[in-house]
Amino acid sequence: MTDLTADVFVAGGGPAGAWAAIKAAEAGASVVLADKGYLGTSGATASGGTGVWYVEPDPAAREAAMASRESLGGHLADRDWMARVLDQTYANMREIAEISRYPFPEDADGRQIRRGLQGPEYMRRMRVRVRRSGVRILDHSPVTELLADASGAVAGAAGHRLRADEPFRVRAGAVVLATGGCAFLSKALGCDVNTGDGALFAAEAGAELSGMEFSNAYAIAPAFTSVTKTAFYSFATFYHQDGSVLEGAGSRRGRSVIARTLLREPVLCRIDRATEDERRAMRLAQPNFFLPFDRQGIDPFRDLFPVTLLAEGTVRGTGGIRIAGNDCSTSVPGLFAAGDAATRELICGGFTGGGSHNSAWAMSSGTWAGQGAARYAAGLGGRAGTRTVRALGEAGIRPSRADGSGPGHREVVAAVQAQVLPYDKNYLRHGDRLAPALDVLDAAWRDLRATLRADGADGVRARSAAAMAAHARWMYRAALARTETRGMHKREDRPGQDPAQHHRLVTGGLDEVWNRPETPVPAVAS
Amino acid sequence: MIEVVSAARCVTCDICIRVCPTDVFERGADGVPVIARQGDCQTCFMCEAHCPADALYVAPFADPVPPGSPHADEDVLGAALGEYRRLVGWGGGRTPGSRLDKNHLFTRRLRS
Structure with missing residues (x-):
């Protein structure tokens, strides 16, 4: 020790x-x-x-x-x-x-x-x-x-x-x-x-x-890779599999079009709107952006390649x-x-x-x-x-029951991911999908709170699994409480911005998650 | 994911074991690191950048490559081993890649 x-x-x-x-x-x-x-x-x-x-x-x-x-x-x-x-x-x-x-x-x-x-x-x-x-x-x-x-x-x-x-x-x-x-x-x-x-x-x-x-941040990456650099896709055009342009899709505005399309079919991409100078600048700005392309023999400026959206949660x-x-x-x-x-x-x-x-x-x-x-x-x-x-540790380290049965950290991670990674739950938000997702997460929390525990390196994983479960529940509780569209939080069922919700939302709690509006921020024209 | 640790090139310095953010490597019996927890690899390429012997190759995929893939074959990969270190500009006689950064060129266009 x-x-x-x-x-x-x-x-x-x-x-x-x-x-x-x-x-x-x-x-x-x-x-x-x-x-x-x-x-x-x-x-x-x-x-x-x-x-x-x-x-x-x-x-x-x-x-x-x-x-x-x-x-x-x-x-x-x-x-x-x-x-x-x-x-x-x-x-x-x-x-x-x-x-x-x-x-x-x-x-x-x-x-x-x-x-x-x-x-x-x-x-x-x-x-x-x-x-x-x-x-x-x-x-x-x-x-x-x-x-x-x-x-x-x-x-x-x-x-x-x-x-x-x-x-x-x-x-x-x-x-x-x-x-x-x-x-x-x-x-x-x-x-x-x-x-x-x-x-x-x-x-x-x-x-x-x-x-x-x-x-609900999601970043664009070439499919099957890890390399996110959404800014570079501002120079891209997105396509259907038959080579026709995916209308409305874009990196900054129109990422939701990509998400919606990916639920049904692959989305292809080509970075075909960058000048020669900009292409060189990209290579020098973040060299690892090009590793997935170079190592697969893809020329991202000329070839079509499939893209995906990777969840960046509260990182971005x-x-x-x-x-x-x-x-x-x-x-x-x-x-x-x-x-x-x-x-x-x-x-x-x-x-x-x-x-x-x-x-x-x-x-x-x-x-x-x-x-x-x-x-x-x-x-x-x-x-x-x-x-x-x-x-002070509780979930994943000091379970409320100690009979050892119940899900392990891998099962908890998979259960949480199933609720927070899909585009139609987290990215394209709707109350009718957020509420059942939160129910599943609350149930997963009750299970892990009761029994999840492991030793050594696995104990670390158990704590991370518990942290992800807690995070997901705070996210969706807050997403349900903000019954409007504001910032990156876009609700398909609440498309407008509500002046009465011009305040930050404070969240807390573990076994019982709560929300309250923060004292309104000083008035800025909205 | 990390796919290749070249025993021929490795100088058994343990740097990759030390710097991997997700603790993927263990020291093998002969001192050459082994990929002990490939599933934890997050394909961040950091080990390849830090390896002073160009002994590592990170395949650009978030999942392991199938058996027989050229991305796991040191002989096929050749100069691709350690290529990322060269791009970052680390190693004797190289210019740091950051010195050549032209990020501001296209962020200007993005703002306009």
């Missing part, structure tokens, strides 16, 4: 977790970071490439950047948060350039162009900086539950070290959850480590979630752990949230900002959560490692 103490414990080693660890350490905290995989390759960022919501500090440019997404997001974002994120992102990108010496491209005048980051290079350098900050990194060490003190304040975390096959525990003054969103093991690029574990831990500690209805949706303070604190003392584990409604409202907003949010929220956690831990005055702690 690895038994450690630290001022700050960070769960998750994607960009948000890495920034949180660095900033907590810079604030003087001792820091331990644990990742389910490996800090440097884990998560949605490392294996991909992303634009960054990076805007020069010019008032007109900032105003345009903030205004551009407000309507798409259903007017649920917050101008103060957007402005803070633009400021913080600008500062962090300078650190990436100057401290991590990230090799940015340059314009004709030799000025760095800092509007994008390639995942492998970015996260390799973030790992170096985390290590140089004196942070202790535990790779292949998934967290399985939080620890709390007698008052209910979060006081650490426990998990399993996969390589050594032994448990670990870190008692800490404060915890940052940066475990990513939930993509339900859909095999979307880099997302299989994102099973919503942090949201389950947060809920068990009493934290709230927000925006869980904004959880905007729902997650509700943020209660400017330091990315949650409603639970000692618990902070950052990156895709947290709601991104504050800057995106109800529509995914795509990679660029998420990457800006990850580095900004990670910075604030790390600093906030360090401050909170310092306020404990050295009691961090001496508190008596209790473990």
Whole structure:
């Protein structure tokens, strides 16, 4: 058993977790970071490439950047948060350039162009900086539950070290959850480590979630592959199998046409609307986009190839752990949230900002959560490692009955996937399909809550299965509660936007899931 | 999914075992990693980018290839092993791919 103490414990080693660890350490905290995989390759960022919501500090440019997404997001974002994120992102990108010496491209005048980051290079350098900050990194060490003190304040975390096959525990003054969103093991690029574990831990500690209805992101990928890069399909035309154009289909507007068609027949695609310059630019922007084509001998600019839509759930949706303070604190003392584990409604409202907003949010929220956690831990005055702690995990780790019968983690995952992956349930939403899906998920939860449990690496899988089940139930409860179409949440049975629902929706609970409207956001013309 | 670990090229450095985000590899008796949990592979290509010996090949499919597939045949694949590392621009004498990034060119068109 690895038994450690630290001022700050960070769960998750994607960009948000890495920034949180660095900033907590810079604030003087001792820091331990644990990742389910490996800090440097884990998560949605490392294996991909992303634009960054990076805007020069010019008032007109900032105003345009903030205004551009407000309507798409259903007017649920917050101008103060957007402005803070633009400021913080600008500062962090300078650190990436100057401290991590990230090799940015340059314009004709030799000025760095800092509007994008390639995942492998970015996260390799973030790992170096985390290590140089004196942070202790535990790779292949998934967290399985939080620890709390007698008052209910979060006081650490426990998990399993996969390589050594032994448990670990870190008692800490404060915890940052940066475990990513939930993509339900859909095999979307880099997302299989994102099973919503942090949201389950947060809920068990009493934290709230927000925006869980904004959880139906689907990305375009060549069929049978993992490589999602929806932006590139803006240059594509989509076709029926007989070669006729699939009218109305598109990457940005018209993805639902692709989904509806895929329910009946294959959809073919060709990236035939890119100029020669743009083709070259694509190759240099995200080289792994072309691996599935090159390795199959397909020329995506000339040949027709079949596509699919892979669920990205709350990785590119905007729902997650509700943020209660400017330091990315949650409603639970000692618990902070950052990156895709947290709601991104504050800057995106109800529509995914795509990679660029998420990457800006990850580095900004990670910075604030790390600093906030360090401050909170310092306020404990050295009691961090001496508190008596209790473990908070329930579903998948401490079942309510212990007779051992019931579904295993594989059955739970399959049952959850059957309700959240199909396009006609999650993407093309209708109350008549959401309600029975939620009934099935509630029943699955009752079963797993009663009996699901496993040891070692299988115990980790059991917890991830429970987290996915919880996530799915929060999503559909919220999707049923929002009886309108707003942001990415589109209800076929409620096609209009309802001014009376111009508010965020807070969700919580485990055995009993609940919703309530958040205090309305300050009025913005809608 | 990861399909090939070339014993001929592998330098038994354990890097792939260490960096795989879904913990797919185990060290074999001879030190060469074995694909112990292929079903957990998420086809993210990260191992191939990190392998300093160009000893790995990730087939571009989210499921295992059938027996006899050229995507599992080291001799057929040849220079495709480690190709992703070359594209990322890692390894001696190479320019980091990020330096050549032209993402801004087409994001400009997407915004317009």
